[in-house]
Amino acid sequence: MNFFSGFALKGEEGLFDTFLDRSAFCVAGFSKGAIEAVEFALKCESRVDRLQLLSPAFFQHKDEKFRRLQLLHFKRDKDRYIENFLKNISYPSDRDLNRYSSGGSYEALEMLLNYRYKGKDLERLRDRGVLIEVYVADDDIIVDTDEVVNFFEEFATIVRQKRGGHTLWIP
Numbered sequence: 790m791n792f793f794s795g796f797a798l799k800g801e802e803g804l805f806d807t808f809l810d811r812s813a814f815c816v817a818g819f820s821k822g823a824i825e826a827v828e829f830a831l832k833c834e835s836r837v838d839r840l841q842l843l844s845p846a847f848f849q850h851k852d853e854k855f856r857r858l859q860l861l862h863f864k865r866d867k868d869r870y871i872e873n874f875l876k877n878i879s880y881p882s883d884r885d886l887n888r889y890s891s892g893g894s895y896e897a898l899e900m901l902l903n904y905r906y907k908g909k910d911l912e913r914l915r916d917r918g919v920l921i922e923v924y925v926a927d928d929d930i931i932v933d934t935d936e937v938v939n940f941f942e943e944f945a946t947i948v949r950q951k952r953g954g955h956t957l958w959i960p
Contacts, residue, residue: 790815791829793822795878796846796901797871797893798886804956808924808948810839817841820878820931820955821901830919831910840914842923842945844955846901847937856902863898878955881928886956911944921945926953 790811792802801819802809809817814836818826823845830837848856863870871893875886914921923941925934927950938947953959 790817791826793818793825793829794891795820795822796897797874797891798889799891801886801889804889804958805843808841808843808957810841812838814838815841817843818845819843820846821897824901824904824906827906827910827914830914837914837917837919840919840921842921842941844925844929844932844957845906845923845937845941846904847906847932847940848902849905849940850933850936851902859902860895860899863893863895867893867895877930879958880930880954881952882954882956882958882960884956884958906940908944911941915944922948924948924950924957926950926955926957926959928953929955931955 790809794801805819816826816830816837823842826840826842830840871890875890879886911921921944923937923945925937927934938949941947950957950959
């Protein structure tokens with residue numbers, strides 16, 4: 790399995806053992822890593838059977854002001870931004886994610902805020918026989934779960950938890 794980490798994270802793959810298919814032909818990513826997983830699957834010339842997107846970073850419905858404010862806050866005080874970010878992705882649990890922190894970068898944040906998933910790319914993957922699965926939770930305060938579901942439901946199997954946040958943990 791190829792796993793891609795979330796923004797400002799590294800080594801968090803084990804947090805998702807409940808969901809992950811660890812076969813050689815699976816590509817998975819959490820949050821920002823979901824973007825990288827999609828891009829990897831699109832370019833991959835070898836076999837990909839399953840694409841697992843865990844709480845995909847999805848901001849294409851947000852306006853430019855939202856994006857600018859996120860980047861401004863990051864630039865003003867990166868450490869505080871990352872501290873709040875780690876708390877927010879853990880919500881509604883109180884698990885400490887600091888051991889997975891990689892610090893993040895302005896460029897990575899800018900990329901994820903401006904990334905646009907394309908239906909034609911997801912159709913192309915599906916037509917190649919790739920099973921696309923999207924995992925979301927209703928208590929996510931990072932992304933709008935309804936927006937994620939509305940966009941991906943045409944292309945993917947949606948696994949939606951009534952409870953749990955961005956990391957899909959149920960408190």
